[in-house]
């Protein structure tokens with residue numbers, strides 16, 4: 470259903486207030502919705518979370534009056550980055566994560582609103598983040614998106630025509646979703662539908678955390694912004710998270726295909742636990758220390774290799790399919806997400822795919838404050854979505 474995109478114009482879209490804007494290619498996507506309103510009544514600050522926290526860490530320092538927050542509520546953790554804009558460049562002010570004990574077998578994104586609010590507040594207070602403007606993401610698997618062809622119409626006409634057209638593509642009643650779109654070029658419109666329930670949930674969470682939700686957008690869009698930037702070549706981004714792996718194909722800076730595969734770090738840890746008869750906590754430690762290291766008798770590699778192979782099979786299928794249909798060659802593959810930190814997983818992906826795979830490098834577009842090691846890989850890999858969110862124009 471996707472069409473070859475012409476490059477002539479940068480896409481136009483409306484911001485959440487309805488004003489038409491023209492963004493740079495890296496920032497071509499609109500938010501799904503607008504504001505939640507600053508602060509108001511917040512959840513009980515002293516409320517104990519009903520779940521064990523693994524860690525809240527990593528506060529930096531600087532005070533940033535014009536900063537904004539990128540908030541990624543994933544299945545295994547909440548990750549927040551605070552960026553400040555200084556003479557047109559983004560500077561990292563602060564970052565922090567809230568992660569559940571993997572032994573708890575809970576998903577952060579499925580916790581109660583009050584617990585998620587508590588988690589966000591803990592990151593903010595522990596790290597001393599001061600920005601209140603927030604951009605948050607919705608995981609792609611909770612959304613429906615596609616590219617449709619429309620005649621050239623004004624913004625106002627499009628606003629009327631798209632809901633009619635969207636009925637053909639959105640498998641649920643339009644009254645249940647928040648519909649949004651970005652004009653890609655003269656013909657193509659990228660359509661996104663997010664369940665209203667989800668949108669309202671994010672509004673409530675951000676409001677409860679005392680934040681001003683300035684934009685809510687698809688996780689993939691944030692990744693395109695932080696990993697791809699203005700690169701127009703055909704690129705594949707693999708985001709291997711806690712419970713899922715998303716395979717995203719981007720060409721001309723625009724999402725062309727995506728596939729979500731429901732295996733992530735948690736299944737890898739569970740496979741280690743099962744195979745070695747250890748508890749989840751121990752399995753998690755072993756995964757992080759040994760991973761896919763190419764050493765003799767690596768029992769961890771043996772325990773997880775079939776799962777990793779199945780993941781690679783999915784990646785290969787998605788890439789092959791795209792290349793066959795679009796007659797286009799994927800020239801770069803970037804690996805991000807928490808599991809990308811697993812020892813030697815990059816090497817294994819490269820070998821098995823028979824293609825060069827590199828780590829995504831979102832901090833390449835961000836000025837790092839003195840004292841922070843720019844090569845700090847876990848920041849780069851785990852915070853790729855939140856960095857992209859915080860880079861969004863609001």
Ligand SMILES: Nc1ncnc2c1ncn2[C@@H]1O[C@H](COP(=O)(O)OP(=O)(O)OP(=O)(O)O)[C@@H](O)[C@H]1O
Nearest residue numbers: 543544545546710711712713734757807808810811
């Ligand atoms: N050093 C490491 N080695 C191996 N695995 C790691 C390492 N650091 C984090 N992980 C794994 O990464 C996973 C979490 O990744 P990430 O933070 O991207 O998930 P998420 O965004 O919460 O999940 P999702 O995107 O699926 O909603 C966990 O399974 C965790 O064990």
Ligand SMILES: [Mg+2]
Nearest residue numbers: 543544710711
């Ligand atoms: Mg994630």
